[in-house]
Amino acid sequence: MFAIVEQPISIQQLCEQVGSPAAGAIATFLGTTRQSNRGRRVLKLEYEAYPEMAVSEFEKIAALARTRWDLTAVAIVHRVGVVPLGQASVAIAVSAPHRREAIEACHFCIDSLKEVAPIWKKEHFEGGEVWIGSLADCDHGDDDSAGRAHHHPHDHAGGHAADAPVDPAQPRSRR
Amino acid sequence: MFAIVEQPISIQQLCEQVGSPAAGAIATFLGTTRQSNRGRRVLKLEYEAYPEMAVSEFEKIAALARTRWDLTAVAIVHRVGVVPLGQASVAIAVSAPHRREAIEACHFCIDSLKEVAPIWKKEHFEGGEVWIGSLADCDHGDDDSAGRAHHHPHDHAGGHAADAPVDPAQPRSRR
Amino acid sequence: MKLRVLYFGIVRERLGRRGEEIECAAGASVADLMTLLAQRNDIFALGAGTIRVAVNREYVDGDHGLADDDEVAIIPPVAGGRKR
């Protein structure tokens, strides 16, 4: 029900996991890799996790959701490694007797996960790469920030973007 | 993207339909058959639709959602005929650049669908059957009503429930 | 004028048919048709407060004027609806 995986996520399987004759509703959320972010053309995303703690945080999020809504089951899965464009990096499925509970709890779970899960995202874009939200990432981006993001000129000639210097001497993630 | 179907709904397929490199989020909702409703033990649900109008209403709901949120794609599918326990009768998938939009629009779509879609549900329960929401269905039930529903004694000896008389001489739904 | 009237759900089941052609005076409204139907079968009278009507696949009000060859659907309370 709560996992860090290296393979593509099956939403069908997740729905089967939370499905139950006691549930009248299943709400799911999939976070997928977008082709552009703050005007940058994204090539791929790469995720890294602290897996043991991430799973423990997923469990805590689900337990908290259960105190607020009448739920049947909760499943939370995050993928690590390279996630190609259009594919899911995170999936949440919440089943409940009634639809409002399932949908609100699903929304709560993804918002909480984004806040607390020890998972890091490196964006590989045309002209560079950057750890999203980190020191070198100028305006602490997240999936909801594009609307108010600034556009930065970046180095299309190759190498790394001016606003996201990465020392090529340092090893890249192997996850 | 908008359909009335007679076969099981594939949530995987629906997500693929709305998935796009332009989308960062896919929210889905599945309405599934519950084993109990207002204390009645449900055996199966049977859905009937006015298919041409239902599809037209789905399209209108999606168009209205698009005026309120920045969405990438919307898919709405409802199954008709007998839907066994635990299986999905309705599925909605909404993709958007950002998660809040996808989730709120998905919630809006299922709420709207429940209001306006010309689709009828007959509940076959232990001891009888009833058209949900209809004249003979005492308190206008819907998926969210169980919490405030009354319990009615019903005829366990077979035949039809006292509160939901159905004339056996009349033909049953063949959908 | 001639109308194609469609029945669904509990109405279809009680009437034992999915629809029929009904002759109606030219200029009749949806309300006029419902009055006609209520005279034929009490399920229409019984459902007066809850039945909605769609003409050519759009919900309409009682004062909507009908035209020859209209497809008129009698819509009993739908599966999920609470308000109507």
Place this chain on the structure above:
Amino acid sequence: MKLRVLYFGIVRERLGRRGEEIECAAGASVADLMTLLAQRNDIFALGAGTIRVAVNREYVDGDHGLADDDEVAIIPPVAGGRKR
């Protein structure tokens, strides 16, 4: 006392390692450890306002007291977080 310190994301990348054992004075707090780390590499100083710390897989504050054999994770801003 001996701590197992874990690095992730940008910190791991800049340091070029996933973690290490660090000797620390008995009774040291998380803040003490961060001061020690900041003296060794300026990424910790740079990230002082944004880095969170988890001890034995639970987020803790700077005044949390460390114990021998603790697993201390340095948590740079996470993928989705805006507040920290």
